[in-house]
Amino acid sequence: MLTLVDDGVVAGPALFETVIPSRGDGDAGDGIQPRLDRQHSLELLPEPSGSGPGDGAHRAVDRPLPRKSEGKQMTRRAFSSELAPPPAGTYSIAVQAQGLVFLAGQTPRDRNNVRHGDKPFAFQARMALDNLDASARAAGLSLKDAVKVNVFLKNPGDAKEFDLIYSEYVGDPPPARTLTRSNLVGFDIEVDAVLLALAR
Structure with missing residues (x-):
């Protein structure tokens, strides 16, 4: 019978050896070298006694620790709104x-x-933000509860104009925000957000 001791080295009646990666310093070995820097007794470790079947198979330090989330069910709740465009896919x-x-x-x-991608940028920006705010209100919130906003613009030159419009929708202090240039096709802007449901 073999028993694991200290970092996965196997204790048994045979010579101790372990596989270590080559350091690339010219060693011509095959990657298997004796562990002369650490000696272990050839005596097998005693197995702890347990109260249940299989309890003696591992030491306490070898058993997986329980996850903090055990016993707590993570729930999700989806929302819909007649004021926002219906999903165009599975989401x-x-x-x-x-x-x-x-x-x-x-x-x-x-x-x-x-989609109204042929309209001026200001019109598109307000429509996208109105749709996003309608999604937030479906969950009983608004964009003033946003903690993170992602903005995708076809033309980065529209950033200043967007910011003026955007400031009317978010709270104070404003949420964290990332603005990314994107190869949008047929329209100029897309916006998403993360809200803090406990803000109210």
Whole structure:
């Protein structure tokens, strides 16, 4: 019978050896070297007694620690709204989990599933933010509860104009934000956000 002792080295009646990676310093070995720097007794470690079947198979330090989340069920809740465009695929417009609400990206698309990418940028920005705010309100919140916002712009030159419009929707202090240039096709902006459900 073999017993694991100290870092996975096997204790048994044979010579101790372990596989170590080559350091690339010119050693011509095959990667198997005797562990002369650490000696272990050839005597097998006694197995601890246990009260249940199989309790003696591992030492206490070898047993996996229980996860802190054991016994706690993580729940998710999805929301929908007639004021926001219906999902164009397999996703929810808003999902609450662990005190946060995650909002799917919104574009200048109306409730009839028509995108208005031919309109001026200011019109598209307001429509995208209105759609995002409608998603937030479906969860009983608003964009003033946002803690993180992601903005995708086709033209980075629209950033200043967007910021003026955006400031009307978010709270004070404003949420963290990332603005990314994106190769959007047929429209100029998409916005998503994460809200703090406990903010109110």
